[in-house]
Amino acid sequence: MSLIEKAVQRLDALKQVSGEQAAARVSTDLAPNVVAAPEPVAEVALGAGRTSSSVPEANRVPLPNPQVSRSIQIDLHRFAQIGMVTPDLPRSAIAEEFRLIKRPLLQNATATGPTAIENGSLIMVTSAMPGEGKSFTAINLAISMAMELDYTVLLVDADVSRPSVLNRLGLPPERGLM
Template identity: 45%
Template sequence: MDIIEQAAKRLEELRRAGVEVAPEPQPSVGETARKVGAGSTAPADAQGVAQSRRVELDMNVLTAHGILTPDSVRSQLGDEMRVIKRPLLHNVSGKGAAPVKDANLIMVTSALPGEGKTFMAANLAISIAMELDHTVLLVDADVARPSLPEVFGFDEERGLLDVLTDPTLDLSQVLLRTNIEKLSVLPAGTPHPRATELLASEAMNHLLADMAQRYHDRIIIFDSPPLLVTTEARALAMHMGQVVLVVKAESTTHAEVRNAIAAIESCPVKMAVLNKTTGHVDGHGYGYGYGYGYGYAAKSSASAART
């Protein structure tokens, strides 16, 4: 299927979903020739698809938000991120107890807002990017309340929603390469009044399938909306190979955790991470202080368990 057929198919999917899409004006043959002759300011690959842009992440901003950086000294946060990522990477490489379909698609979510899912997604992405054998794409899929621009310190950019609403826009055109080697970011994109419906649309389903196939050698981490206050996170979970559920210690109830797990029952691998603990959850005195980027800091610890 060529790019024109793909664009036509996506337009039809958006119309069926009830999303109004303005018709793209068609250039004349002369206009097309002038554009080709003049060239493009954006680099392009052999197929003529514009390459991703680059953003310089400020390591001081990351540190201020408690995010790992490649030059961070060894810390409890770094050690616990290693504990959390190891079983995920085993599943990606096929070394787990059983094969996991689309194991490279990993969703980080929570039952409710404010439990630290964006903090976990950002640190997990950077920690995996520091591995020798993996590259990472971090997707801001919390389109109603995107947090990655604040945490990473970059301006709002075109991204996921733009790809879903513009059939002529290729995913590679909105990816942000970063100065952290092997880490790229896909922003949430331009705000849209029907963002929730777009994330649960057939167009999103096709985009996820395309990402899994096109970037099969890359680990893709989705910072997802909370499970119990939105519906799109449940739709996303149906396409994920692995889900990391962030649970806020001494806050999230057992019933909320059970309901959240039930909402992602279709996902083959589910990992629960206890966040913001005030005690020694593992008996070895693990604990560290970090800032979330949401206006507060807390002495915390994270522990992981396969569910």
């Protein structure tokens, strides 16, 4: 259903509930990139009896343009060569292993009711010793989860002493958490 169809349905519903005055208010809510600043309390009290079909121009505040984050390119061919999970690779042993690992993690992240886990959508990969495959596991798990429909993944390399996720992704090192 398009945005216009939703707006028409909302207007029809509001007309039935509170008449033309509510519909006029809704039509001003649909103006793109404009927010009505609240009227001062004294003006609201004095104007309680008046009907207005639009927000005064002086009370409109333009919204800032949304920021678009940069995009990066990851060499998936290189990932396949070094044994990492890639979306375009047919079923492989590594992809199947991470598929088995991610299923219960995704269930924890989206669980509702009595089985819900607090902060189940936060996953930390850790170990006691360096070189045990934390970055490898975190990257593969993130890629495997990101391949699922309706899931977004944010991978954070919190190893401030020896960060390696950007290097493994083939990206230049940048300033991170610290």
